Amino acid sequence: MSAWEMVLRTVVAFVVLYVWARILGKKLISQMTFFDFVAGITIGTLTGSVIFTSTIPLWVGLLGLSVFALLCLLTGILSLKSYRWRGVLNGKPSLIIKDGKIQEQALSKNRLTIDDVLFLLREKNVFYLDEVELAYFETNGQLSVLKKPDIMPVTRKDMKFHRSSRGLPHNLVIDGKIIAENLQAIHKDEKWLLSILRAQGVSDISEVVFAQMDDGNSLYFDLRDDRSPRLH
Template sequence: MPEYAEVALRALFSFIVLFTCARVLGKKQISQLTFFDYVVGIVIGDMAAQLAIDTSMKIVNASIGLVVYTLLSVIIAYGAIKSFKFRDLVESSPSILIKDGKIMEKGLFKHKMTYDDLMNGLREKDAFIIDEVEMAIMETNGQISVMKKPEYQALTPKDIGLRMKDNHAPSLIIIDGTLLENRIKSLGYTKDWLHSEIKKKGAKDFKDVFLAQIDSNGNVYVDLYNDAEETKKDKEE
């Protein structure tokens, strides 16, 4: 077999194995990864790359390495879920960096953080003055969570005695020209009402609508297949 064909087949096999391992490990967001997760991901990716292009490496050996790393990661993740002590061992625990406006130097030293690192994390949370911070915590994923003192927190409707109507998340009601009738009924609207609403946006029929969404106040957002018609309608309004 030509070498290029072998590399292509190994790359295909490596891709399948890596995809399977990724599915087994779950769907954590990048921002949720601990340092350990990050390092394991790099190692698994490197193994998959070696499996794809290093023709001197036996496929079985590389596959065993990938499977072992994946299984160990799953076991550790399962152990962290079941045992607080084990989770503290493998993932560490959140550390207090600021308490009552006072910097906890031991917390900074523990995480090898400088004053600039701390201030950068605070600014990302719109906290520019340390004295305004009630508490700042270094999470296990490296993010800094900030709680400001009550007098510096933004007002909410509840703080000033306002009662707000309950809101539901915006719902898609038309997708690619197809009306989701069950969803419309569950939201308490009728097909005829929706038809009149999309006509206001320039659509003659549901099939003219690429995407339509409705919010908790009954406002309908419509995106037409023919954007020129939609733009013309907006200008007329």
């Protein structure tokens, strides 16, 4: 491929890509679904092939790029017009926490770990699982959180009431595994934790999906079955 042909391919591919980018519209990265992300990468890859693959005629490469971009445009229009198609293409939000209870099946379906959920909650300034009434994992990978009513607004300033901070949470059990270093940080041991759980009717640590304690020594734990989470 000569230098002039490379320049020509680059200029033409740039113009075509720019036109399709304008037609397809703009969307914030935070609003992109997985399909949007994959489609964007594919369009970029096709553009690179048009420029660098001399064995593919320029018009053939541009045709492939344009057909793929047109399909993306059509699926976007269909998702706007049809609720059912939008669900098929983009998926639907998943309820992953209900009344402070982690929905294990939803986590498995979305290939999320408890550590992932805790990270997403911290991004929403939620450090304690028992404060969450509902949490949805959105199709763009974001987490939408509804706090329990007694955690919501008005409190301190409006009521002239001071409440001490709960401090940073200490995650003691994750996926049925005791986090020894966190127990040591609060000067407790496994024997103490197991005795507390047994007193609450939990005979096997593997039954516990998640357990955490605040600086006030309030222990919250979520069980693997459908029993309600508890605060000790």
